[in-house]
Every structure is written in C-alpha cells, then in structure tokens.
Amino acid sequence: MNGLNLKTSDIFYNKLDNRFNQYGDTDKCNDLDNKLEYHHGVYEFCSSLIGNLKKFDELPSLSLFDKYRCRYFNIWIYEKLKKLFPDIKDPKYTTMQTKIMNFWDSYKEDKECNLDFPSYIINNNQYDKMKDLYDYALNYEMLKLDIENNNYPCTHEISNYIEKSIQLYNEIKRECAVTVEHKKYCAALNEIKDIYGNEQLTKLKCSKVLSSEEATTQVEEILERRLDGVQFREVDTHYGIQATDEHSRDTGLVNQQVTTSFSDSNDAMTVVLPLVGILLTFFVLYKFTPIASRLRLLLLKRKVIEGKMNENSPHELLENIFDSVETNAPRDHHTVGYHPVLNV
Template identity: 35%
Template sequence: MADQEDFKYNLKSINHYKYLDTYYKFGGSQSECDLLRREFPSKEGIYDFCLSLRGNLEYFDNLKNLDLFTNDKCQYLNCWIHDRLLNLGFDIAGESTTIFLQILKYFTFFKLDEKCKYEFFHIDKKKYEKMKKLYDYILDFMNIKWYANTYGCSEENKEYINERRRIYQEVKVDCEKNTSQPYYCIVLKHLKEAYKNDELTSFECTKMKSSPPRAQLGETLQGAHHGDSGDLQHALGPGSDHPREFPTTSAGQTEESSFPSSTPMAVFFPFLGSLLSVFTLYRFTPMGPWLRTRFLPKKMDGTNMGEVETFESVENDYENVNLTPHISKHLIGYNP
C-alpha cells in the first residue's frame, strides 16, 4: 500500500498527464490514427497516442486551465506530447521528423495556430527532460510544500526537491550563456510568473521523518497477521529474535486471571522439599525402621505401595522436568 503521507503519491502532474491520455481519447478520428499506425508499424502504442492527441486538440478549449501562468494548458499539452513521443521511441532526429510534421498538421487542421503552437520538437532530449522536470515541479509545488510541511520529508523526498533546485540553476546558467533558446528558456519566465519571490526555488525540507510512516508500519503488521512472521519480527524490532506465544483470554477474563497465582506455588514447593527429606530418611538411613514403628501402621496396602514407587520414579525425573502443581497431588497416600 502506498504511503499517503508521501508527496510522491500525490503529484498533480501525474494525474494531469493521465487526464490528457484518457479524457478526450475517443473524440479522436480512428481512421486518421489507423493511417498513422500503418506509417509507424514498429511503434507500439502510437494508435492510442494519436486518438488522445486528436481528441485533446479537437476539445482544446475544454481542457483544464491550471491557473499557474498564461496559457498554461498549451504548455502542459506540449510537455505531454513530447513525453509520450519519447516513450514511443521518437527523438529529434531520423524518423522523428515525420511524426513531428504530422503533429504540426494536426494543430493546423484543428485551427489552433492562434491558441497553441506545437513547439517542443525543437528541443533536444536532455534539455527537454530538464525543462519538463521544472514544469512538473511548478504544477506539483503546492502539494509538495503542504505534504513536506505537514508530514515531513524522507531522504528520498529531500533529494527530489534538491534535484529540482539544482536543475533550476543549471537551466538558468544555460539560458544566460545562450539567449537564443526561447522554447527552452521560457520555463524560467513561467516559473517566476507562477511563484514570485523565489518561493519555489528556495524551498527546502526542514522537517524530516524520524520513523517509518504509519501506513507502512500498518501494512507490515497486517502482512505479519496473515502469516509473514518475518515481517512481524522486523516490525517489533531487533529484540524479537524468536516468535513468542502469548496467552489468550476470553473477553471477560482479566490479566490477573490469565496467569497462575504465586501463592499456591509458594506453599507447595516447601512442602514438597520436606516430603522428599522425610522420604530419603525413611528409605536410605537407619532412621527408617524407627520412623516406621513410630509413625506408620504395621501394614500398607498394595495401592499405597504402588504410589510410593510412582513417587520414586517422579523423583528420578525431577531434575529434567519442571514439576507443576497438579503433578504431585496425592502422590503418597496413608491409611489411618
């Protein structure tokens, strides 16, 4: 189960790209997309991409406004197009030129030249990836900030944020060195428009998570409950090297009644010691005949003799077995 306190599982950019994948997909022309599939038979998934693209272009006016910067829905549509093309195996050279020209035709067909232009095909892969990470960070920032300040950051979260800050500095240096990269450097303008006063570029994780998230711990314990004793041992900590058995009690039973009382044991063991001493004197010392004549009747029946033998057997085993209170009950019987 995903940790719902981690911002990685609550990124708005991922949801927005899924929205562009699916929401207007079946508004696209199947016949036109079938032509594109035949033109690029080795590109698995290009038919579905075409349906989504044409649907988004046809219903461009209905696409979500993200309220970040001017015409942001066009910029994120461009991010989505180029990301999906890279995933399909297209790049800026070779056969990619053909697909870029086809997409430009789609934009013209839907008369979007005045509203939104297809632009990112000018940018090489490495620069595009930097730019996309910054655009995604702009879209995700409010969620990231809220989760980081509310629940704290893991080391992975901290590195995620620091990487975006480094990328911002790299893009800034690139654009200062070469000002003739308008499609690449526009991200800096959009970033400042969305977040003034360097709020985004100066943000850091100041609250770190000190223990496993509750969702993860709950999942571990739940897995252990269903039989994974290794996970349970890990969850309980290094002190639990062996599985332990705990007594179960009924709903109305108290903790006190779950364990044997110490009072009977305190009475029993001194009594047992005295009994063993008397028996030893009786059987193995010259005092035996004297004890027999002073305290015992002249005859013992067969039942009691058998019980004496039983006690002798128990005595021999006593060193190896923990004797419990009920074992010794009625070990020796006497006739009045």
C-alpha cells in the same frame, strides 16, 4: 507508484493520456497505425492527441499555470513521441511527427497556442532542463500544501526530487543571469518568476523524511486524527442553498447557515481549506495505495455521505485532478452532500 510520490505534473500528463481519447478519429488513427506497422502505443496516442486538440479548452486546469497549458501540452506531445520512437533517425519518427503536425492544423482552433514541440528536437540539450523546471513549478503548490500546511512527511523519493529541483533552479538562475543567448529554460525561468518571485521555489524543505511505507502509515494516522474532529451530517442542497436534514438535532442550524453563508464567507474558508487538504490526500491514498480499504472502513464508520463535488470548489485541483466523483454524480438540482461540523 506509491500515492504519496505522485506529483501534479504526473497526474496532469496521465489525464492527457486518458481524458479525451474517446473523441479521437478512429479512421485516421487506424490509418496511421497501419502505416506505422501497428507500432505499440501509436493508436492510443493518436486518439488522445486528436481528443485533446478537439477539447483543448476543456483540458484540466493547471491552477496558477493555467495560462501556460500550451507549454505543458507541447511537453506532453514531445514526451510521447520520444517514448514511441527513441531514435530520431527512425523513419517512423518522421512519419509520426508529420502526422502530429497535420492533426494540429486540422483540429486545433486556438491559434494562440503554437506547435512548439519540433523546436525541442533541435534544442534537445535545453529541453530536459526546461521540462524539469516547468514540472517543479507546477508541482510546488501541492508539495508545499502537504509539507507546510498538512505537516505530512516526505518520502525519500519526494525529498530527493525537491533537492534536485532546487539545485536545478539555482543553476539555471545563475546561468541565465549572465548569458545573452536565448535559451528555452531561461524563458521558462522568467515565466515562473512572474508567478512565484525569485526565491520562493528554493525555500521548500521536508521537515521529516520516511520510507514510502512509513510515510503512508503516518499520513493515515494524521487523517484519522483530523477526521476524529469532524462530524459528517447529511445535507440536502436545492439550487445551491444547503439545509441540514430535518431529523438533525440542531433545528436552528438551517437559518444560521443561510444567513452566515453570505456574511461569514471568510470564516467558512478557515474550515473549508483544511478539509480540502484532507480530502485531496484522501483521494490520492484511496486511488493509489493499498490502504484504501482501511480508509474506506474509516469513512463508513464516520457515516460519510458522498455527493457531487461543487464545481466551484475552493481548491480547483479536487475538480481537475480527482474528478471521478463529479463524473459519477447526478446532474439534477437536488443532490445529497455532507456538512462538516468541527467538534469544539
């Protein structure tokens, strides 16, 4: 998949597949795998499920929808179950479902999150609409950032996704305005409206639509132009206070940084937030597209010194979706990062 077509929901579900699978129970998963005749994918799902249940409070943040992580977790479980055993009448389906419920009782300590996925089986005709609506709401934040803030073009896939999602949103809104029957997608709509209001999700529109290859090239060009306006300089951080390297030409910058870091935080955010958008797109392109080598050469030319990402970054998705930098960074109090200075 082209990196520009990746959505927040896709990345979140992929993280549930992989982040905590090392915390699974080998004995129980081997036993289940044997019982289901070593059906492909069972052991991996079992390990991921138990790991996620053990580490539920540490699951990736969902930003504005973090309080609904239980919803998305149940969706992930049901999607994995359907993929493993598409036929609900398959005896292995029943065995797997029962085991999931047993694991939930054994490992899930947070009683506020209910095991809801069995109800999706009963109301499968409502489930698809509910899932698509929840996913679009989760994806909206980053789609809006790319389209409206960063002025990135859409791929045809993303443009079609947005149009279909808005069509679904309006369809559900009309239906739920007149129905008295409780439906899961109506409940989803009400939760989403509490965050985004009644109309905000219907206003997203691509300003330019290109093929995946053309869009990737244009985003790369945009990133290069923006990086041309930034100078990267080595900084030494000690207990959270940044200072420029002693060989920096701007010897007076250290005191200015310390003074203004507390008094001019709003001004700093005007620099940080655009850079966060650049960095987020860079990580997507670097990890998932063929242009990684070109971007790497660009950054080497710029002498970027990578360091530990601040755990309190203004954009939580950098920590929670693209967290490989944090994982590999040293954990001591002295780290090396970078200090961006805009050319003016």
